[in-house]
Amino acid sequence: MLHIDKSRSKQPQILALAIQDMRRTPGQTVCYDNLPSYVTVRGRSLSVRDELLKALIEDQRGLCAYCMRRIEPRNAHIEHYIPRHCDWYQGKRTLDELSVDYRNMLAVCKENGTCDATRGNAELTVDPRNQSDIEQIRYNTKAEILSDNTAIDSDCRGLLNLNDGFLVYGRMQTLQGLYRWYQHESRRAGDMKSKCRKRLDELQNGTGHNDPYAGILIYRLERKIRALS
Template sequence: MLLINKHGAPNSLISNVKRLRAGEKTNSGSRQVQYRNLDPDVKHDIDAALIIEQGGLCAYCMSRISSETMHIEHYHAQHAGADDDDELSVRYDNMLAVCSGGEGNPRPQQTCDKHRGNEPLTVDPRREDHIRSITYKSDGTISSLNSDINKDLNVTLNLNMRQLKNDRAAALDTLKKQLLSHGSKKFIDMCRYYAQRYESQQKKTEYVGILLDYLHRKLQRQ
């Protein structure tokens, strides 16, 4: 999981929400300001903005996503704001882009928002302190010293599902081979190079969280 720095909402979303609000005023009680009522072009703009914002990775598992494969995840469930915040479903700061989460598979093979459903989360990829609490093992296991966050990773989001663990471990093994190919004398220099490279990427490397965790731990020992 990576830190997501939220940007401003697309202008088309702001304009569309204003029009929906105006419609509500003329038709009291109609509750038009909902994600499902946004124009198709606006939803497309949201998808594109989220993909750029997240470097083309799922907000939870860090697998590759595209406009064709992604889904919109409302961090706070859309219906959670029915009484306190009627516009929760159209707030851009509440939106994340996620993968298909194994949709259609048996529940043990589902991940991310598909496995979560409407369960509340403690872990928030928009919070740096939460991301800093997350660590990885060489076998691809993701965990946190924070017990609530650890439960989210393991249970609610099912991010230690076997295939995901294997994919993360494979990405780490590839990095290790690349580092060793430059020789042991240049190992730390190459760790620094790859860390800077991954941190500056606009389109991020798949499962880059485990890669940065490994590199930073190596660099901290110097």
């Protein structure tokens, strides 16, 4: 899992227009289920849900919010972090309000059995929008995900099933790629710590598509930099 900084992401214009549409319709509740299918933007009729999903994927640099696999619109969908319908939420805002809040939406893969596939409307403790939650996630040498925080650990390994064999394999391949990069760079000129810092910065703050499973790379690079200090 990676930190998704929602404070930086802007609500797409299409969502603002869709909300306006719903407000103008007498007797209609403003909520995700009532989103109009299409909205006209600069003379073009665009699918609201498709455009929202594309914007989310872009904000997440092309990776699933939970498992960090590469996603595209055809193999992803919109997940509401606070579900649209649930009986445990006790915040100030209504579920209808949250259902159309861009900051409550995440782009998530459609794979069977991982991420939100079995979550339903269950409550999650781990929140990719919180940096402090991400900092409590660890990866062992087998590339399995874990946390000393039992609630986060249970979400990652249980509810989200992030140690599914396919994901562990993907993360291990990514890790081995990093080790090869260390070997390659150590034979070339330049300070290893600076090179690691540059790569870490690109993973955390870069633009465009990120490396799949970037979270394990960040985790390992931070430790490598500390070891080189």
